[in-house]
Amino acid sequence: MALRARLSAPRQERDDWPWHHAKWTALSASLLMGGDRRMEAENYLAGGYGIRLAMEARKAGWTNMGKLAKVWQPLRLKGIQVSREFGTPFLAATQVFDLRPVPRKFLSLDRTNNAANRFVTPGMILVTCSGSVGRATLASKPHEGILISHDLLRVEPQQEKLWGWLYAYLRAPQTRAMMTSAQYGHIIKHLEVSHLNALPMPVLRDELLKDFRVKVQTILDARNQAQALLIEAESRFEAAIGTPDTRDIGEAGFSIRASGMFADRRRMEGFFHNPAVRAIRAHFTARKLKTTALAAGGFDVWLPNRFKRITAEDGVPLLDSSDLFEINPDISRLIADGDFGDPHKGRVKAGWLMVSRSGQIYGLNGSVAIANSFHEGKVVSDDIIRIAPRADALMRPGYLFVAMTHPTLGRPLVKAQIYGSSIPHLDVIDVEALEIVRLQPNIEGTIADLAERGAALLAKADLLENDIAADAEAIIDRFMAGDMPDVVVAP
Numbered sequence: 001m002a003l004r005a006r007l008s009a010p011r012q013e014r015d016d017w018p019w020h021h022a023k024w025t026a027l028s029a030s031l032l033m034g035g036d037r038r039m040e041a042e043n044y045l046a047g048g049y050g051i052r053l054a055m056e057a058r059k060a061g062w063t064n065m066g067k068l069a070k071v072w073q074p075l076r077l078k079g080i081q082v083s084r085e086f087g088t089p090f091l092a093a094t095q096v097f098d099l100r101p102v103p104r105k106f107l108s109l110d111r112t113n114n115a116a117n118r119f120v121t122p123g124m125i126l127v128t129c130s131g132s133v134g135r136a137t138l139a140s141k142p143h144e145g146i147l148i149s150h151d152l153l154r155v156e157p158q159q160e161k162l163w164g165w166l167y168a169y170l171r172a173p174q175t176r177a178m179m180t181s182a183q184y185g186h187i188i189k190h191l192e193v194s195h196l197n198a199l200p201m202p203v204l205r206d207e208l209l210k211d212f213r214v215k216v217q218t219i220l221d222a223r224n225q226a227q228a229l230l231i232e233a234e235s236r237f238e239a240a241i242g243t244p245d246t247r248d249i250g251e252a253g254f255s256i257r258a259s260g261m262f263a264d265r266r267r268m269e270g271f272f273h274n275p276a277v278r279a280i281r282a283h284f285t286a287r288k289l290k291t292t293a294l295a296a297g298g299f300d301v302w303l304p305n306r307f308k309r310i311t312a313e314d315g316v317p318l319l320d321s322s323d324l325f326e327i328n329p330d331i332s333r334l335i336a337d338g339d340f341g342d343p344h345k346g347r348v349k350a351g352w353l354m355v356s357r358s359g360q361i362y363g364l365n366g367s368v369a370i371a372n373s374f375h376e377g378k379v380v381s382d383d384i385i386r387i388a389p390r391a392d393a394l395m396r397p398g399y400l401f402v403a404m405t406h407p408t409l410g411r412p413l414v415k416a417q418i419y420g421s422s423i424p425h426l427d428v429i430d431v432e433a434l435e436i437v438r439l440q441p442n443i444e445g446t447i448a449d450l451a452e453r454g455a456a457l458l459a460k461a462d463l464l465e466n467d468i469a470a471d472a473e474a475i476i477d478r479f480m481a482g483d484m485p486d487v488v489v490a491p
Helices: 002-008 011-016 029-033 041-045 046-054 158-169 174-181 193-199 205-242 259-262 275-286 396-405 411-415 428-432 442-478
Strands: 061-063 069-072 088-091 105-107 125-128 136-138 153-155 200-202 291-293 299-302 311-319 353-356 369-370 384-389 435-437
Touching: 002 105, 041 153, 046 174, 046 200, 046 442, 069 193, 125 158, 136 158, 136 193, 136 205, 153 193, 158 174, 158 205, 158 442, 174 193, 174 442, 200 442, 205 396, 205 442, 275 411, 299 428, 353 396, 369 396, 369 442, 384 396, 396 435, 396 442
Parallel strands: none
Antiparallel strands: 061 200, 069 153, 088 105, 125 136, 125 153, 291 435, 299 384, 353 369, 353 384
């Protein structure tokens, strides 16, 4: 349509269309033939290339990152996939950024090449080098004992005191721009070890290095503690309820009475009639545990109207489903503000629950997150169901979160409500009717405390991570401008 519009426009208007004017620049042959001998025009026209030239133009106060850090990459993975009971869990590059990584593949450790180098330790810096390149994160407790993809570069400081600054530098927007400008490939972009080694990096004074190290350690500690709190909440929930007997339930198939299929909403999906789900409900009955429908428990459940996503440079950040379940998501889309058919203008408030309602059952569909201070002020996708406690709520959001997300006692009940073939969905009406098991008030309160403290720590980590990225951005800006108070300048 754009092409037809262009060709049908008057001649003068056609000539003024921006894509008639190619971006170009002149380069010396020495630049093209030196270093990596890059010939792609986009590498030299990207903003990151200009940033790199500006930094390298400074005569002092910087060095190549390869002199301050060891950057390496495991060999390309050649692993044999096996069943869960015989394998070691494996995470792809994108899964490393999940709030709670859930391995979907298990590899034979004996037949995985270079296996020892695929494990990471908490605090190791990881950088994506395929697809969406240049995204950095810290390995934490959930990544221990798991094989990690070769699509993540490993970055380790040459000196311990450099660890915090190294991570903040990699999180800075200028560094991300330089990494993006260095990428190569047509369909799938790639980044090499040599590209990171060549990045110009300011050499900071020791007091600044210490400050960054303390802040990055705080980020790592907060995420590790949040993980421990969530596990503790789930353990207490399971201890209070017990474990249903599902030993005879397999995946080969099962049968149900026709009356069970044609009652109520006449659901025909296998997940709805899953024997494991029936076993959980039977267990609640056998233990004489009461349940309360979610809506009857004092929660409002709704879904905003679908809204248009109009890109705007001065707009508000948009969080989609995947962003809600990632560590400090890579938010790159800003949209024009509006009411979005929602009294809250598409926003959420801390303490609300957010439920993904679309996608595959083995993926994010039915996943639940607690809104925190990191989410406030941002527009949340219209594919996210909101659950907000009223003043008369019978249970706290933290307890409801654990009751809906527990891997064996909660999430199967949510997944049972999902319907659809190509793109399964979850309806508000089914979330409202979801039966939530009730425990003693003191037990529910303890579980809620643990979950809500965990959510607060995750928000703290994300916000502090953004702060150190902003600090690194300011340092790099001052350095490029020739202002040197932050760096070590040799006499």
